[in-house]
Amino acid sequence: MDWIDALLIPAIKSLVVIVVLLLAFAYMTYVERKLVGRFVRRYGPNRAGPFGLLQPIADAFKAIFKEEVIPTEVDKWLYVICPGIAVAGSLIVFGVIPVGDSFMAWGRKITMVVADVNVGVLYVVAMAGLGLYGIFLGGWASNNNFSLLGALRSTAQVITYELPMGLAIASIATITGSLRFGDIIAAQKTLPLIILQPVGFLVYFISGMAEINRSPFDMPETENELVSGYSTEYGGIKFAIYFMAEYINMIVMSILVATLFLGGWQGPFAHLSPLLQLVWLVVKAAVVLFVFIWVRASIPRVRYDKWMKFGWKFLVPLGLANLAVTAVVVALVA
Amino acid sequence: MNIADVQIVSILPQTLLLAAALVVFLADLVWKDRKGIGLLALAGVLATFVATVVMLAGPGVPTFQHMAAADRFALVISLVMSAAAVLAVLVSLDYIVRVDLPAGEYYGLLLLAASGMMFLGAATHLMTLFLSLEILSIALYALAGIRTTDIRAGEAALKYFLLGAFASAFLLYGMALLYGATGTTSLAGIAAAVPSVQTDPMLIAGLALLLIGFAFKVAAVPFHMWTPDVYQGAPSSVTAFMSVGAKAAGFAALVRVLVAVFPTLYAWWVWPVGVLAVLTMTWGNLAALAQGNVKRMLAYSSIAHAGYILVGVAAGEAGVSGVLFYLMAYALMNIGAFAVLIALERAEEDAAGVELERMRGLFHRRPWLAAAMTVFMFSLAGMPPLAGFFGKLYVFSAAVRSGLLVLAIIGVINSVISAYYYLRVVARMALAAPAEEAEPARCPALTIGTGIAAVGTVLLGIYPTWLLNLVQGTLAVLFGG
C-alpha cells in the first residue's frame, strides 16, 4: 500500500492542480478582458455564448488550428521547447502551496497540498527562477533583436526583483520561524501577516508584479518599443502557451500573496469544512487578482531604466530596512 | 562552543583593515580627492601595522573559535603584510592620479586584499583558509584589471582570473578529500587525525591536490604560466603589492598546512616540494635572463624567489623562521624595486612596464633613486650585507640542516645566475644618460616609500637579529593558545 501514498496520491493531486490551473487560466483571460473593458467603459467580449462566456474556448480553438510557423533562422530546438519550459515553470511552483488543511477519504488522511516541503517558500523562489529560462531562451532562440532585448530585459527585471522578494520572505521567516507553508499559515491563525508586515507586504506585492511581468511592468513585451519583445516570433499554439504561462504565473502569484500575507485558507468557519477553506483561499486570491487587473488598467507603463533604478535604489533598501527592523523587534519580543 | 567565545581581539589587525576599507568606500562617495582617500587608506594600514606590533609585543591572544589564530606566526605574517600594504599605498598615492585609476575602488580593494592575506596567515580551519584565499584572489583579480581603459590590463586580469579560479578548484577538491579522510575541517582536528589514517589514499590525494592548488597560487613552476603576463599587464603598484602579498600569504598557508598539520607525512611531501623548488628557481632565473623589459624581468625574478622560499618550505620545521625572514626581506626589496619603476614609468607608453633601455643614465640624473635601485637589485641578487642575503642564508642553511644539501647547492648556483640580470640593471644605470630622456616623477610619498624600503633592506641586512628573534620558535605555537 506504500506506493499509493508515495506515488499515486501525489500524481492524482498534481493532475487535479494542473487541470484546475488550466481552466482557471482560460477564464482568467475572460475575466481580465471583461474587467479591463469595464474600466475603460467598453463591454469586453460579449459575442461567443451568453455574456461572451464561451470566448476562451473560441480562442483556444483559434490558437490550436492556426498554421504552425517556424521561422527559418531560429534555433529550432530551443524555439519549440521554450514555451513548454515557461509553462512548466509556472505550474511546478504550485506544488508546494497548501490550498487547505486535510480531509479523510477512503480511510486515508489526504493533505491539500501536493508536496509539503519544509523549505517550501525557497522552493517557490527557485522554481520561479527556472521558469524564467522559458522567456529568456525563447527570446534568444527567435533570432530577432527585439526578442533578444525583451528577453534580456525580462531577465534583468526578474533578477532585480527577486532580491526584494527574498528580503520580504526573509522577514516572514524571521517572524514565523519557518519556511514551510503550513507553519506560515498556522502562524497567521489570529492575525494575518499583512498587519504585522505592512512594508513587507508592499515590497512583496510590487516585486511580485514585476516577477510575473504584469503591465505596467511588462518590460519583456512593451508593444510600442519592442514589438511584443520575446514573443515577436511566436504565433499560434506556441504563443498561446506563453500566454498561458503568464496567466498561470499571475494566478500562482495571487495565491502566494494570499497565503503569505492574508492568512491562506484560514478564515471564519474554515475549520468546518475543507471546501470552505478552499473557498476562502479562492476569495482572497480573487481580491489580489482584481488588484492586479485594476493596476494594469489604471497605470501607464513605466520607463525601463527608471523601473530598474526603483528596484535597486528603493525597493531593495526598503526590504533590507524592513528585515532589520523585523529582526530587532523579534529579538526583543522573544 | 557559542557566541561568547568570539575573540575579536585575535583578529584585530584584519578587522582594522576591513574597517578602513569600508571608510574608504564611504569616503569615496562624497569626497573626490584621490590623494585624500589615499591618505585615509594610509592611516588604516598604519593603524594595522601598529596594532600588529603591539600584539607581537604583548601577551599571546587566544584563537578565534579554532577558525583563526593570533599566534606569532600569524602576527609575523601580519607584520609583513601591513609593511607591504604601507609601502604599496605610499607608492600609489601619486601613481593612481597619474594613470587615472578610481581611488575608492583601488584603495578599498587593496585593503580588503590585505585583510584577506592576513586572514590566510592566521587561518587554522580549512574554511577560513579557503575564504580568505578567495578574498585576496578576487580582490587582486579586480585590481589587476582596474585600468579598464587598457586592454593589456584586461588580459592580465582575465588570465589571472581563469588560472586562479582553476587553481582554487583543485585546492577545494583537496580540502574535500582531506575532510573525507579525517572527518573534520579544522586544521587542529586534521593534524590530530593524520597519524591514525597515515597513508589513507584519500588523505594523500587530498594533500597532493592541495599542493597543486598552492603551487598555482604562489606561482611555482610548472604552474606559473600566468605570472609574467599578469605581473606585466597589471598596474605597477598593483603588481608590487600582489607579487609580495599574494606570495607571502600563499606561503604562510602552505607552511601552516604542511609543517603544522602534516609533519608525520614529511617524507611524502618533501620531494614534490623540493622538485617544485628546483624547477621554479631554475626556470625563473633562466627566463629572467632573456627579458628586456624590467617589469617582466621582475616577474620572472619573483618566480625565482618563490623557488628559494620553497627550499625553505621543503626544509620543514627547520625552515619556518627562514621562510618568514625571507618573506619580510622580499617584501621590502621587491616593492622598493617596483617603486623605482613607478617613478620612471610614463603613463602612455609604459603601460606594459619600463624597458631596460630606459634605465640608462639614471645615476647621472637621479643619483639617489639610482642608489636605491642598486640596493634593491643587490639585495634581490643576494649580496651581503643586505636583507636578501640573509633571507637566502637562513633558507639554504635550514635546507642543509634538514639534509637537503642538493637543494641548497642548486639554490646557490641559481643565485649566481640571477646576479647577472640584476647587475645588468645597475650597469645600465651607470651608463651615460641620453639627452632627450624625460624626468622621472618626483613625489614626496613615492620618495618616502622608496626610502623606507631601501633603509629597511639595508637595516635588515645589518641587524638581522631582531627579526630573527621574532620569527624564531613561531612553530611551537603554530596553533595559538
Added chain:
Amino acid sequence: MTATPLETVLFIAFGAVAIAGALSVILARHAVYSALGMLVNFVALAAMYIMLSAEFLGIAQLIVYAGAIVVLFLFALMLIGGRRPAEQGRLTGGLAAAGSALVVVFLAEIAYLVMRLTGTAGAKGTVTPDVIAQLGHIQLLGATLLLEYILPFELASVLLLVGIVGAVMLARARRQSRQE
C-alpha cells in the same frame, strides 16, 4: 549508507544526467548550449543534494547556481555576441590531446584511490539524518553557521563585498577622469 532500490535508480539517473550536462558544456559548439549543459548539470546535482538530506543546499543550488549564475553567464554571452550563432571557441588540437590525456590519468588515479577506500574514512559525527529530521535541517544549519562558523560566515560577506565592488568597477563604462 545504504540506499533503497528506488534511491539507487534515482542516483544513477541523476548522475547520468549530470555527466551528460557536463559533457555538453565542453563539447557544445555554441556557448549558449554550453550554458544550458551547465544548467542541466546544476539541476541534477541539486536533486542529488536533496536526496542526500541536504535539502537547503539543494534549493540554494537551484537559486544561486541555476537561478543566478547561469543567468548571468547567458546575460554576458548575449551582451557579448549572442546573436552570432557562429562557432566561438574551437578546440585546439595538440593542447586538447595533452589535456585529455592528463585528465584521463587524473581520473584513473582518483578512481583507483576510491576503489582502495576501505570502509568509511574518518570519524563519524553525530548529525545523522534522524537528528536532522528531528531538529529541522534549516534550523540546525543556521545555528551551526551562526554560532560555530561565524567567522567564515562573515568572511563570506566580505568576499561578496569584494565581488560587488570589483564587478561594478570592471563592468562600468569608464567616464571621463573625475575632478581632482
Added chain:
Amino acid sequence: MDAIRYLLILSAVLFSIGAAGVLIRRNALVIFMCIEIMLNAVNLTFIALSRQLQSLDGQIFVFMVMAVAAAEVAIGLGIIVSIFRHKPTTDVDDVSLLKG
C-alpha cells in the same frame, strides 16, 4: 557498490570533465563554465561526505563555496565584459598582447 563510492567517483568524473574543458576550450566564457562544473563536482563530494560522516561541516563548506562562486562569477564576467569593450572577442587566444 556503496553509495558513497558511487558518489565520489561521479564527482571525480565531473571534476575531470570540467578540468578537461578548461584545457581544451579556448572561449573564456566556456572555460569559466568548466571551472564552475569543477566547483560543483567538489560540492557534490562535500555533501556526499557530509552525509557519510554525519557532520554538517561539509554542508557548511558548500554554502561557502556558493558564496565564492557567486563572487567569482561577478568578477569574472566583469573582466570579460571590460575586455569586450576593447575587442569583441571571448577567445583567449585572441587576447594575447603580452608575450615574452
